Amino acid sequence: MHLIKLKRLQRGFFIVFEGLDGSGKTTQAFLLKEFLVKKGYDAILLREPTEGPWGGEIKELLSNGRKEISPQEELNLFIEDRKDNINKNVLPAMRDNKVIIQDRYYFSTIAYQGALGVEPQQIRAMNEAFALKPDLVFYLEIRPELGLKRIEAGRKGKRDAFEKEHYLSKVKEIFDSCNDPFIKKINGSRSLDSIQKNINEITIEKLSLLTANI
Numbered sequence: 081m082h083l084i085k086l087k088r089l090q091r092g093f094f095i096v097f098e099g100l101d102g103s104g105k106t107t108q109a110f111l112l113k114e115f116l117v118k119k120g121y122d123a124i125l126l127r128e129p130t131e132g133p134w135g136g137e138i139k140e141l142l143s144n145g146r147k148e149i150s151p152q153e154e155l156n157l158f159i160e161d162r163k164d165n166i167n168k169n170v171l172p173a174m175r176d177n178k179v180i181i182q183d184r185y186y187f188s189t190i191a192y193q194g195a196l197g198v199e200p201q202q203i204r205a206m207n208e209a210f211a212l213k214p215d216l217v218f219y220l221e222i223r224p225e226l227g228l229k230r231i232e233a234g235r236k237g238k239r240d241a242f243e244k245e246h247y248l249s250k251v252k253e254i255f256d257s258c259n260d261p262f263i264k265k266i267n268g269s270r271s272l273d274s275i276q277k278n279i280n281e282i283t284i285e286k287l288s289l290l291t292a293n294i
């Protein structure tokens with residue numbers, strides 16, 4: 081029988097996936113979690129927007145096409161949802177020395193709400209006033225049209241309007257301008273496998289510095 085050696089971290093470790101729609105965040109976050117659990121790490125998967133009350137409002141808003149709300153009000157919903165997520169999910173897991181893998185965080189808010197016209201630096205400051213900084217961010221970089229193509233293929237639906245591609249290119253510009261030292265830019269237009277290997281390697285290198293076998 082193959083026994084997994086459990087690994088214990090000296091502290092919690094917070095990993096975030098960011099990138100445009102269809103860049104592969106959900107796919108890679110899931111794969112990384114599976115990989116780490118197999119290696120014996122205590123890893124959990126989180127996502128924003130959450131399943132909580134604010135997250136529900138956000139999802140409804142986005143599916144209704146943002147008609148009745150200003151960018152500033154939209155931003156406030158994301159902030160409330162994030163506060164909730166940090167208090168209920170992120171901080172408790174950090175205290176338990178887990179590896180947290182989260183699908184989207186405040187860099188998405190900077191980029192997406194920034195592209196709607198709110199000043200990106202203002203969004204960053206509002207977030208960094210309460211949101212802990214991640215240890216590692218994988219920014220899956222792709223061109224907007226590739227993400228839209230992947231989503232279209234997955235859903236077998238019609239492609240979103242040209243308008244969406246235009247909006248996403250503004251979002252990408254803001255993502256590209258984020259240059260915090262913990263952000264690793266990953267070429268997201270490669271094969272699933274090579275992206276996964278790249279991500280696994282970087283993660284293990286960081287975690288091994290904090291790890292003891294038990």
Ligand SMILES: Nc1ncnc2c1ncn2[C@@H]1O[C@H](COP(=O)(O)OP(=O)(O)OP(=O)(O)O)[C@@H](O)[C@H]1O
Pocket residue numbers: 099100101102103104105106107108230231234268269270271272275
């Ligand atoms: N490297 C890749 N090569 C080809 N297809 C991919 C790759 N990564 C993901 N996909 C496919 O593209 C689609 C979108 O991937 P995924 O849902 O992981 O993206 P996402 O970044 O989570 O998107 P969203 O922001 O819309 O949630 C899925 O059908 C997925 O199987």
Ligand SMILES: [Mg+2]
Pocket residue numbers: 105106107183
């Ligand atoms: Mg996703």
